[in-house]
Amino acid sequence: MTIPQxxxxxxxxxVAAAAGVSRGTVSRVLNGGYVSPAARSAIEAAIQSVGxxxxxxxxxxxxxxxxxxxxxxxxPHPLFLEDPNIGSVMLGANEALSLADYQMVCLVIDSxxxxxxxxxxxxxxxxxxxxxVSARSHDPITRAVTRLALPTTFVGHPPDxxxxxxxxxxxxxxxxxITTRLxxxxxxxxxxxxxxxxxxxxxxxxxxFRQALGERFDPRLVAEVPLYEYGGGLAGMEELLRxxxxxxxxxxxxxxxxxxxxxxxxxxxxxxxxxxxxxxFDDSTWARRSRPAxxxxxxxxxxxxxxxxxVVLAQLRGEEVExxxxxxxxxxxWRESA
Amino acid sequence: MTIPQxxxxxxxxxVAAAAGVSRGTVSRVLNGGYVSPAARSAIEAAIQSVGxxxxxxxxxxxxxxxxxxxxxxxxPHPLFLEDPNIGSVMLGANEALSLADYQMVCLVIDSxxxxxxxxxxxxxxxxxxxxxVSARSHDPITRAVTRLALPTTFVGHPPDxxxxxxxxxxxxxxxxxITTRLxxxxxxxxxxxxxxxxxxxxxxxxxxFRQALGERFDPRLVAEVPLYEYGGGLAGMEELLRxxxxxxxxxxxxxxxxxxxxxxxxxxxxxxxxxxxxxxFDDSTWARRSRPAxxxxxxxxxxxxxxxxxVVLAQLRGEEVExxxxxxxxxxxWRESA
DNA sequence: GAGTGGTCTGTGAACGTGCACACACTCTGC
DNA sequence: GCAGAGTGTGTGCACGTTCACAGACCACTC
Numbered sequence: 001m002t003i004p005q006x007x008x009x010x011x012x013x014x015v016a017a018a019a020g021v022s023r024g025t026v027s028r029v030l031n032g033g034y035v036s037p038a039a040r041s042a043i044e045a046a047i048q049s050v051g052x053x054x055x056x057x058x059x060x061x062x063x064x065x066x067x068x069x070x071x072x073x074x075x076p077h078p079l080f081l082e083d084p085n086i087g088s089v090m091l092g093a094n095e096a097l098s099l100a101d102y103q104m105v106c107l108v109i110d111s112x113x114x115x116x117x118x119x120x121x122x123x124x125x126x127x128x129x130x131x132x133v134s135a136r137s138h139d140p141i142t143r144a145v146t147r148l149a150l151p152t153t154f155v156g157h158p159p160d161x162x163x164x165x166x167x168x169x170x171x172x173x174x175x176x177x178i179t180t181r182l183x184x185x186x187x188x189x190x191x192x193x194x195x196x197x198x199x200x201x202x203x204x205x206x207x208x209f210r211q212a213l214g215e216r217f218d219p220r221l222v223a224e225v226p227l228y229e230y231g232g233g234l235a236g237m238e239e240l241l242r243x244x245x246x247x248x249x250x251x252x253x254x255x256x257x258x259x260x261x262x263x264x265x266x267x268x269x270x271x272x273x274x275x276x277x278x279x280x281f282d283d284s285t286w287a288r289r290s291r292p293a294x295x296x297x298x299x300x301x302x303x304x305x306x307x308x309x310x311v312v313l314a315q316l317r318g319e320e321v322e323x324x325x326x327x328x329x330x331x332x333x334w335r336e337s338a
Numbered sequence: 339m340t341i342p343q344x345x346x347x348x349x350x351x352x353v354a355a356a357a358g359v360s361r362g363t364v365s366r367v368l369n370g371g372y373v374s375p376a377a378r379s380a381i382e383a384a385i386q387s388v389g390x391x392x393x394x395x396x397x398x399x400x401x402x403x404x405x406x407x408x409x410x411x412x413x414p415h416p417l418f419l420e421d422p423n424i425g426s427v428m429l430g431a432n433e434a435l436s437l438a439d440y441q442m443v444c445l446v447i448d449s450x451x452x453x454x455x456x457x458x459x460x461x462x463x464x465x466x467x468x469x470x471v472s473a474r475s476h477d478p479i480t481r482a483v484t485r486l487a488l489p490t491t492f493v494g495h496p497p498d499x500x501x502x503x504x505x506x507x508x509x510x511x512x513x514x515x516i517t518t519r520l521x522x523x524x525x526x527x528x529x530x531x532x533x534x535x536x537x538x539x540x541x542x543x544x545x546x547f548r549q550a551l552g553e554r555f556d557p558r559l560v561a562e563v564p565l566y567e568y569g570g571g572l573a574g575m576e577e578l579l580r581x582x583x584x585x586x587x588x589x590x591x592x593x594x595x596x597x598x599x600x601x602x603x604x605x606x607x608x609x610x611x612x613x614x615x616x617x618x619f620d621d622s623t624w625a626r627r628s629r630p631a632x633x634x635x636x637x638x639x640x641x642x643x644x645x646x647x648x649v650v651l652a653q654l655r656g657e658e659v660e661x662x663x664x665x666x667x668x669x670x671x672w673r674e675s676a
Numbered sequence: 677g678a679g680t681g682g683t684c685t686g687t688g689a690a691c692g693t694g695c696a697c698a699c700a701c702t703c704t705g706c
Numbered sequence: 707g708c709a710g711a712g713t714g715t716g717t718g719c720a721c722g723t724t725c726a727c728a729g730a731c732c733a734c735t736c
Contacts, residue, residue, distance in 0.1 A: 011721090011723085012722065012723065012724095013722080021685075021686085022685065022686045023686085023722090023723085023724095024687075024724090024725085027723075027724060027725085028684090028685085030724095031724075031725095033684090034682090034683055035683095036684060036685090039685080051485070053458070053461040053486075054462065054722085054723075055399070055462065056458075056459075056462030056464055056723095057395050057398040057404070057462070057463050057722080057723090058399050058691090058721070058723040058724090059462075059722080059723055059724075060395040060691095060723090061393070061395045061396050061399055061692065061721090061722080061723070061724095062691050062722085062723050062724045063691090063723085063724070066395070068459075091446065091448060094446050094448055094452070095449075098448070098449065098451050098452055098455065099451075103445070103455055103459050104445070104446070105443040106444035107442070107443060107444070108428065108442070110429060110432055110433065110436070111433075111436065113436055113437075114432070114436055117439065117441055118441070120394075121394075121441050123391040124391065124393065124394030124395075125393050125395050126395075126406075126464070230627060263629065291601065349691095349692055349693085350692065350693065359715075359716085360716045360717075361692095361694095361717090362695090362716055363714085363715060363716080365693075365695085366714090366715085368694095369694070369695090372712090372713055372714050372715080373714070373715085374713085374714060374715090377714080392692085392693075393691085393693070395691085395692080395693090396692035396693040396694090396721090397692080397693055397694075398693090398721095399692080399720095399721050399722065399723085400693050400695080401694070678735105679734105679735090680733105680734085680735080680736100681733095681734085681735105682733090683731085683732080684731080685728100685729085685731095686727105686729085686730100687726105687727085687729100688725105688726095688727090688728105689727100690723100690724090690726100691722105693721085694720090694721095695718105695719090695720090696717105696720105697717085697718090697719105698715105698717085698718105699714105699715085700714085700715080701712105701713080701714080702711105702712085702713080702714100703710105703711085703712080703713095704709105704710090704712095705710095706707105706708090706709095
């Protein structure tokens with residue numbers, strides 16, 4: 001006998017038979033409606049004794065909704081492993097959905113095969129809505145949800161989002177603000193390690209830095225690295241120190257980059273924050289873990305997830321939602337590194 | 339008009355009408371069976387033109403399976419944010435499930451409310467099986483899957499698992515092996531920073547250390563810290579140096595702990611690996627990121643996920659699976675820190 | 677005592693599929 | 707010409723729910 005013994009699950013019919021009532025009455029106990037105390041207690045006892053659990057597939061079929069929302073993480077390889085934010089976004093979304101009694105189901109897309117299967121999954125009526133993080137431009141999934149008219153909210157905003165609602169932060173303003181704060185500590189030669197300039201977040205942070213410096217902006221004091229990475233920070237800082245040894249302030253495009261820069265500065269014999277003030281971006285574990293702890297911009301990751309979930313829930317309630325973006329606050333967290 | 343216009347989805351009836359055939363023939367095109375080339379192409383054209391996507395709820399109802407497997411992450415707060423392994427486990431599982439054309443749906447449990455809802459979700463027939471990571475003892479979810487007879491595999495093994503299949507690593511052997519390797523570099527006073535002794539992984543790693551030292555084991559050279567954390571490594575190492583300044587080798591219970599220890603050793607003016615050899619456990623990003631890079635035990639996180647998925651798939655195929663645990667190899671990765 | 681309104685219950689019809697079965701047609705070989 | 711095999715197609719039922727409807731019963735009130 002190789003096939004595991006799977007006893008047939010109890011249905012609403014079994015409960016009705018055991019309680020001596022009809023299906024309709026059982027359904028009313030489950031979903032509300034007039035039902036006598038006697039019948040109710042008989043049915044509740046019957047549910048217990050036969051071990052009844054409603055079959056959600058059948059319920060979904062007739063109700064045309066599933067009480068579940070997808071959380072889509074694209075290309076998670078670098079993200080899950082390196083980006084400490086995505087977990088927080090996910091937990092924030094889960095919290096808001098949970099409160100509304102929705103089940104969050106997280107789907108990861110890691111290959112072309114996944115893209116197709118996830119499209120089918122979304123189209124198949126498994127979920128009532130979706131939250132999508134880290135979508136790329138011309139993402140087939142974006143097309144799929146558009147075609148399906150599936151209530152969706154994005155976290156971050158790829159350029160071809162159209163009128164889809166999204167939640168994000170104002171990278172320009174946040175970068176401008178922390179740079180200004182760094183300047184206010186009296187630094188004279190302030191540099192930036194810019195990263196991921198091909199993404200809007202990367203480009204925007206550089207723009208904010210430029211705005212804060214105004215007239216004093218010097219392109220020689222900007223090092224560019226491809227990714228938000230420790231290694232990039234290390235290399236970028238070494239490059240900057242070669243170009244201008246008198247640097248006394250650095251804005252790194254992320255905390256990971258800042259951690260790399262810190263290592264380079266330390267190797268070069270610079271004291272932080274005495275010789276050089278250093279600030280990051282994200283308020284991730286990198287920032288708290290560093291010695292000295294990093295001054296940084298708090299990225300409200302959990303809030304982004306929570307807010308995205310709320311926008312999806314609003315759509316599900318049939319409410320009109322603001323098309324376009326919602327920007328969340330990014331408070332500055334001042335610690336020891338500047 | 340507040341309710342978004344959701345055009346009715348096309349059903350198999352619409353396709354049949356458009357193609358001038360019956361439902362049955364459409365179903366055969368979708369699921370295999372005899373169908374003439376003429377009918378087939380007419381139906382395929384009709385599917386395109388009406389934009390038909392099968393309703394999975396209805397399909398699941400009649401097929402009694404969903405082609406989806408749950409990935410359950412319990413208490414993700416510390417895990418998702420701190421543990422770099424869980425993401426890899428998840429990606430490994432996704433890879434194996436994807437290959438078998440199963441959809442992985444990840445569910446996070448973050449509160450009592452979540453526990454109940456997830457139990458309902460699992461019971462509701464949304465998934466055919468489950469992979470559970472980081473389950474605790476007396477976990478209500480463990481009870482739920484047992485009662486449901488849902489094909490399940492655990493990653494790691496809480497003590498009350500019963501006959502449930504699980505996948506894990508041999509912490510005792512791995513710890514013994516890396517300690518032996520460390521001793522073979524000629525170290526005389528080898529200490530351990532043990533962590534999470536309330537979990538079997540933590541206790542097992544200490545036991546492996548003890549076995550490797552044999553007669554030379556000295557309880558004074560074991561510092562105990564509560565969690566696999568950077569902070570714990572820092573404090574534990576400081577404590578050990580106070581007890582025995584002549585330490586020349588350290589086995590830290592995880593890479594994060596080792597990173598903390600590294601910081602403490604550096605502050606105390608010890609050169610790594612010249613004065614003190616240091617080894618960790620996990621082969622996480624911590625290990626590669628550290629300066630010097632850590633020698634450590636490779637935890638086959640993706641392999642654990644993959645293997646767990648395979649065991650679930652085997653159960654789904656009705657195969658008899660080995661009750662009890664499957665242990666994966668944990669090769670030693672020798673880098674610069676010892 | 678008939679009408680009225682509220683409370684409670686059972687029944688039938690969906691929801692959109694897949695599958696078993698029955699049937700129709702064509703071809704082969706005798 | 708006819709049985710039998712092989713190929714292609716349509717129909718009815720089942721899956722387990724929810725929901726609308728109809729109806730039964732029980733006070734009340736006029």
